Amino acid sequence: MSRxxxxxxxxxxxxxxxxxxxxxGLLAAPFLFPGARSLNVAxxxxxxxxxxxxxxxxxxxxxxxxxxxTMFFGIGGYGIGIAAARLxxxxxxxxxxxxxxxxxxxxVALVIGLLSLRVRAVFFAMITLAVASFFQILASxxxxxxxxxxxxxxxxxxxxxxxLACYYLVLAAAAALFLVLLRIVNxxxxxxxxxxxxxxxxxxxxxxxxxxxxxxxxCLGALFATVAGALYAIWLRYTGPEATLSFxxxxxxxxxxxxxxxxxxxxxxxxxxxFVVAQNYLQDLMKLASDAATGIPLLPNLLHxxxxxxxxxxxxxxxxxxFPSGIVGRLRR
Amino acid sequence: xxxxxxxxxxxxxxxxxxxxxxxxxxPTWLTLTIAGLAMGMMIFMMAxxxxxxxxxxxxxxxxxGAFISVGAYAAASVxxxxxxGMQAPSLAENLMAMAPALAAAVAVAGLLGWIFERVVIRPVxxxxxxxxxVTMGGLIVVxxxxxxxxxxxxxxxxRPATITGSVLIGDAAIERYRMLAVLVGLAVFAAMWLVxxxxxxxxxxxxxxxxxxxxxxxxxxxxxxxxxxxVAGSALAGLGGVMWAMYQESVTAGMGMQMMVVIFIVIIIGxxxxxGGCFVGALLVGLMANYIGYLxxxxxxxxxxxxxVLILLWRPRGLYPASKA
Numbered sequence: 127m128s129r130x131x132x133x134x135x136x137x138x139x140x141x142x143x144x145x146x147x148x149x150x151g152l153l154a155a156p157f158l159f160p161g162a163r164s165l166n167v168a169x170x171x172x173x174x175x176x177x178x179x180x181x182x183x184x185x186x187x188x189x190x191x192x193x194x195x196t197m198f199f200g201i202g203g204y205g206i207g208i209a210a211a212r213l214x215x216x217x218x219x220x221x222x223x224x225x226x227x228x229x230x231x232x233x234v235a236l237v238i239g240l241l242s243l244r245v246r247a248v249f250f251a252m253i254t255l256a257v258a259s260f261f262q263i264l265a266s267x268x269x270x271x272x273x274x275x276x277x278x279x280x281x282x283x284x285x286x287x288x289x290l291a292c293y294y295l296v297l298a299a300a301a302a303l304f305l306v307l308l309r310i311v312n313x314x315x316x317x318x319x320x321x322x323x324x325x326x327x328x329x330x331x332x333x334x335x336x337x338x339x340x341x342x343x344x345c346l347g348a349l350f351a352t353v354a355g356a357l358y359a360i361w362l363r364y365t366g367p368e369a370t371l372s373f374x375x376x377x378x379x380x381x382x383x384x385x386x387x388x389x390x391x392x393x394x395x396x397x398x399x400x401f402v403v404a405q406n407y408l409q410d411l412m413k414l415a416s417d418a419a420t421g422i423p424l425l426p427n428l429l430h431x432x433x434x435x436x437x438x439x440x441x442x443x444x445x446x447x448x449f450p451s452g453i454v455g456r457l458r459r
Numbered sequence: 460x461x462x463x464x465x466x467x468x469x470x471x472x473x474x475x476x477x478x479x480x481x482x483x484x485x486p487t488w489l490t491l492t493i494a495g496l497a498m499g500m501m502i503f504m505m506a507x508x509x510x511x512x513x514x515x516x517x518x519x520x521x522x523x524g525a526f527i528s529v530g531a532y533a534a535a536s537v538x539x540x541x542x543x544g545m546q547a548p549s550l551a552e553n554l555m556a557m558a559p560a561l562a563a564a565v566a567v568a569g570l571l572g573w574i575f576e577r578v579v580i581r582p583v584x585x586x587x588x589x590x591x592x593v594t595m596g597g598l599i600v601v602x603x604x605x606x607x608x609x610x611x612x613x614x615x616x617x618r619p620a621t622i623t624g625s626v627l628i629g630d631a632a633i634e635r636y637r638m639l640a641v642l643v644g645l646a647v648f649a650a651m652w653l654v655x656x657x658x659x660x661x662x663x664x665x666x667x668x669x670x671x672x673x674x675x676x677x678x679x680x681x682x683x684x685x686x687x688x689x690v691a692g693s694a695l696a697g698l699g700g701v702m703w704a705m706y707q708e709s710v711t712a713g714m715g716m717q718m719m720v721v722i723f724i725v726i727i728i729g730x731x732x733x734x735g736g737c738f739v740g741a742l743l744v745g746l747m748a749n750y751i752g753y754l755x756x757x758x759x760x761x762x763x764x765x766x767x768v769l770i771l772l773w774r775p776r777g778l779y780p781a782s783k784a
Contacts, residue, residue, distance in 0.1 A: 252727055260761055267760065433603055439596055442599065443597065
């Protein structure tokens with residue numbers, strides 16, 4: 127077990143129990159929670175665990191704030207989407223689209239990294255925000271190619287027609303890649319990234335070329351995000367700007383990483399699960415509360431189902447101030 | 460601001476002249492130029508506070524967009540009350556209605572800025588990572604609170620009656636509102652320039668941007684100065700927000716966030732922390748967006764990025780690099 131987890135054990139009974147529960151829940155989701163909606167939630171959890179983990183590699187482990195992560199997520203989605211919709215639903219085409227998106231991601235991440243990771247964190251954050259918004263525009267402008275605002279609906283090869291097979295493909299791929307990420311952050315390479323986060327100057331003085339490591343981390347994180355995007359597109363059989371590229375998803379990602387716990391990949395599991403479940407079920411709960419509060423001024427508005435992001439935002443700020451290592455850090459204490 | 464570096468300013472003229480060569484008719488060019496200047500002035504109002512705050516205290520406030528939205532909403536609330544004044548056919552009455560709205564925007568955005576500085580930013584000085592995260596979180600919360608207070612729907616915000624429509628200058632049709640925007644923008648820039656360059660306060664602010672520790676060691680409280688600049692910057696963002704909302708004729712909670720991308724580009728172009736650079740950058744972005752929008756509409760939305768890349772290739776630290784950045 128320790129070998130599979132790369133020696134990075136949960137180090138807390140409660141955390142371990144919760145993680146096992148989530149893993150079992152995801153594994154048995156099609157049988158435990160029948161229904162299209164809950165299966166959707168489960169698949170989204172799987173994809174977002176991978177996506178958030180890859181973002182944590184940047185934010186939590188290396189200390190880089192990037193706002194372009196959804197851009198790479200989108201590139202993965204569009205790689206599959208364009209290949210399947212324009213070339214036809216064959217395995218070869220999917221592979222082609224997937225490889226093309228990986229290549230594009232690697233190139234873009236490398237260029238952004240080399241150009242702007244030399245300077246300060248703020249600069250990188252601003253540049254990535256600008257580039258990501260440019261990509262979003264590009265996706266909606268090149269509508270002959272990308273389907274514009276409407277996005278692309280497409281068919282998948284025979285084998286993936288069944289929802290069950292599709293779900294287990296997504297789950298298996300996400301789980302395997304998560305373990306690979308766990309391996310990466312616990313390797314000597316991962317230790318260097320953490321030392322950059324803790325004290326870049328000192329790390330440089332020890333003889334590590336920090337720009338090289340940061341750029342490598344940026345590319346790796348982007349590549350994993352691209353795979354997550356491809357998985358999400360395969361699951362949805364759809365790709366579009368709202369589903370993969372929008373800034374709202376970037377904000378969701380930030381919330382998941384920080385609430386779950388930065389600098390530990392288990393935080394990604396907890397954060398993504400909590401967030402996706404909240405996104406889908408918290409609103410029902412809030413509706414009850416909001417109805418109960420009718421007549422009191424402003425309170426029904428505060429508890430309105432559409433305001434769920436408000437409470438997660440408050441939780442986010444609270445986390446950054448007082449629990450920088452999020453839920454996982456809390457549990458490990 | 461270095462006084463003798465005129466090249467970036469010349470760049471504006473070069474851009475305008477280059478466009479003159481490509482745009483077929485002179486009236487169209489004039490229309491586009493005024494439109495570009497108006498857009499640039501509004502962007503400048505929104506961006507100037509942010510760049511100054513960054514230059515002075517090394518704080519990049521990602522929630523700056525929230526002040527833009529809040530200012531616009533505050534003004535919209537006032538204007539709904541003063542509908543009569545806005546629809547009256549006389550310019551004086553229109554301006555009488557607009558004045559309290561602008562004042563409300565400035566006051567509310569400034570107040571929010573003050574609270575924001577105390578509650579959100581003060582605990583995370585010097586930690587860039589946390590700053591970005593916390594201000595992002597603040598943006599989410601404020602945006603959601605706007606929904607709570609003003610409701611989730613877009614609020615239409617018509618322009619005052621006498622400032623709608625266009626005037627003809629020669630053959631060029633110039634929207635009245637754009638001329639107003641240029642005037643307000645110039646007034647803001649002039650006021651800012653005077654304060655920064657002709658007052659003792661401005662001297663301290665400029666010195667603070669140059670070298671915070673030195674100013675502190677001379678016995679001035681840069682922290683207090685910073686709070687003032689932060690509030691003023693937020694208030695300006697509110698003002699810019701109203702102007703922009705009236706230009707768009709609607710207010711949405713997301714408008715601030717949408718503007719942030721352009722604002723960041725302007726700040727990067729200008730050299731992070733420089734007000735003069737921010738002014739030049741804003742005008743360049745505004746002009747570029749309008750010219751390209753006319754000449755090659757497909758490219759229009761990417762023109763900002765293109766401009767940023769070109770400028771950074773020329774001057775990697777922006778047009779007027781502030782010394783600390």
